[in-house]
Amino acid sequence: MLEVGNGMTLAEDRAHFAMWAMLAAPLIAGNDLRSMPADVRDILTNREVIAVNQDSLGVQGYAHKSMFSGIEIWFKPLVGGDWAVAILNRSSAAQTVAFDWSKENVDDGQSHRNADFGKTVYRVRNLLTKTDAGTTATSLSVVVPAHGVEMYRLRR
Secondary structure, three states: OEOOOOOOOHHHHHHHHHHHHHOOOOOOEOOOHHHOOHHHHHHHOOHHHHHHHOOOOOOOOEEEEEOOOOEEEEEEEOHHHOEEEEEEEOOOOOEEEEEOHHHOOEEEOOOOEEEOOOOOOOEEEEOOOOEEEEEOOOOEEEEEOOOOEEEEEEEO
16 A cells, blocks of 8 residues: 555655556555645646556566665656656665666566667656656756655657
8 A cells, every 4th residue: 555645755755656656556545535735645646657557568667777876777668669767766865866878778578678779769758747858869867855756758
């Protein structure tokens, strides 16, 4: 059961929800819906994150890369050749993450899909802010809050 809205920080609530979506886990709210603050409601009703969870390809995300600083990069293949990406910060301090798409070989053993960023340029959408964030033709640089996450959808 999701613990969003049950005493974690806002960054932790977002991370909890995003990672459950990446893992295609059941989204069952565990908080009191009658007294839910607006920021918690916004997390639990984010249609773009829910779409990642409910993607019909039905494949779980996986940890693509773990860095010594507590940063993990997760990928989840989605239907139609799209990908979800989560940058999880397990550390207790905000961290700037630079991610050069062109240097990554993303290969999912479950669905036998590969994201070849040298051949395909994807549009990048920030799912938490619901804004476009450029393309994979340029590197991504983002500050990830302590115990927080940044989450993206890559579209062809």
